[in-house]
Amino acid sequence: MLQNNAGANGVKSRHFGTNGSFGKGRQLTHVIQREHSDKETGEGIEPPPKRRLPRGVPDKVAARWEGYKTIVHLDMDAFFAAVEQQHNPALRNKPVIIGGLPGYRGVVSTCSYEARVYGVKSGMPSAEAYRLCPHGIFMQTDGHKYTWVSVEILSLLKQFSPTVEPFSIDEAFIDISGIWQRYGSPADMVNSIKDAIKGKTGLTCSAGIGPNKMIAKMSSGMDKPDGLTEVHPERVPAFLENLPVEAVWGIGKATGKALEKVGIDTVGELAKTDRSLLKRLFGVAGLALHEIANGVGDTEVTPFYQKPNEKSIGHETTLPKDTASVEILTANLRMLSERVGRRMRKSGFEARRVTLKFRYADFSTFTRAKTLSGYIRSDTAIFHQAMRLLKENKQRTDSIRLVGISVSKLRDTYNSFQEDLFRSSGESKLSCICETMDKIKDSYGDNAITYLSTMTRYV
Numbered sequence: 001m002l003q004n005n006a007g008a009n010g011v012k013s014r015h016f017g018t019n020g021s022f023g024k025g026r027q028l029t030h031v032i033q034r035e036h037s038d039k040e041t042g043e044g045i046e047p048p049p050k051r052r053l054p055r056g057v058p059d060k061v062a063a064r065w066e067g068y069k070t071i072v073h074l075d076m077d078a079f080f081a082a083v084e085q086q087h088n089p090a091l092r093n094k095p096v097i098i099g100g101l102p103g104y105r106g107v108v109s110t111c112s113y114e115a116r117v118y119g120v121k122s123g124m125p126s127a128e129a130y131r132l133c134p135h136g137i138f139m140q141t142d143g144h145k146y147t148w149v150s151v152e153i154l155s156l157l158k159q160f161s162p163t164v165e166p167f168s169i170d171e172a173f174i175d176i177s178g179i180w181q182r183y184g185s186p187a188d189m190v191n192s193i194k195d196a197i198k199g200k201t202g203l204t205c206s207a208g209i210g211p212n213k214m215i216a217k218m219s220s221g222m223d224k225p226d227g228l229t230e231v232h233p234e235r236v237p238a239f240l241e242n243l244p245v246e247a248v249w250g251i252g253k254a255t256g257k258a259l260e261k262v263g264i265d266t267v268g269e270l271a272k273t274d275r276s277l278l279k280r281l282f283g284v285a286g287l288a289l290h291e292i293a294n295g296v297g298d299t300e301v302t303p304f305y306q307k308p309n310e311k312s313i314g315h316e317t318t319l320p321k322d323t324a325s326v327e328i329l330t331a332n333l334r335m336l337s338e339r340v341g342r343r344m345r346k347s348g349f350e351a352r353r354v355t356l357k358f359r360y361a362d363f364s365t366f367t368r369a370k371t372l373s374g375y376i377r378s379d380t381a382i383f384h385q386a387m388r389l390l391k392e393n394k395q396r397t398d399s400i401r402l403v404g405i406s407v408s409k410l411r412d413t414y415n416s417f418q419e420d421l422f423r424s425s426g427e428s429k430l431s432c433i434c435e436t437m438d439k440i441k442d443s444y445g446d447n448a449i450t451y452l453s454t455m456t457r458y459v
């Protein structure tokens, strides 16, 4: 397996140890001591003294991971707010609230722990956050800054394991199977990673260690901020037993409600429910639920250099004001197709299906899609399809609150070199323009160049 090979050869000489870094010498002694204790005691490996122990886990449990898949989930604490606080010391120890500004329509994206004390939460309307914490420091998101730090952290993680999967801008999975032994225990290795991140960026994160991604992800949220929670494979049933079903990663609100209706409240109850009953209630998804409840989950950490198997790429935006103005809708669709197109090309895809989503002021929502005869990859082609769908399907004249565009039926661009010869010259030219614009944006930022029609969206 990739993971095991990588474990043996992956992290060779560059290490960030518990106290910053330690050289080869110390690693070697470490290994020798380990073999020694193995021979002498005939028992498992004794982990070296730990500074931070995961909550509620007895010392010896940490060493019993040998032979199990060991997956780590790292989640940066209050990432956007913490980055701002690192960047500007004047913001430290203050309630920093990132996202929409009060007075405008928008939501809180992240807030510092100092703001959470007042009840401010991610996803809350900014107006409500302002009511709860009027002296909070409200700031707009600065994507470039956060991406920069995120990339720094990823490159650091790569030095610990070759199998790192970025999950979002502030989360990643790391497969440390067969690698953690160099550090003594999985918890020791994760503490070293946490220290290295802190040393390089000044930021803290919370980590979960589990036998699969689901357990790792759920445990990283158990002890925030700056926490470490380890769930050994044998403790998985006990860990899940009393959790409410909605706490499980993969079970949404709707499914949670449906389960409650049939009297299933906890994961333990779900695990004990008859599979055939679940299948009758939820179809094939019911069987998946049963597996999740029994702690069975995906262990495949996809390294960042492997392309994610994306099914669709989309963006949507809530308009600053509900509107029926064709100009404003057009400008927003232009902006969205530009973003979707850029992300699609960045991932090396082209698409054959365009979906338009629009939501009226009364929250009734429509999606309309069209599958095309050929693949497209230019912003303009996406935009034209979206406009066509809007014109064909907008029977009502009342105001629109949200618009979204997504593309699907994706395929790798490298499949299309042959076809390019026969592709309509218009789309080829447009793709060329987009690729040039992409390069400009790569060098000078996403706002460096855009379409004139995108710029009119605030008019």
Ligand SMILES: [Mg+2]
Pocket (backbone or CB within 6 Å): 075, 076, 077, 078, 079, 170
């Ligand atoms: Mg986070």
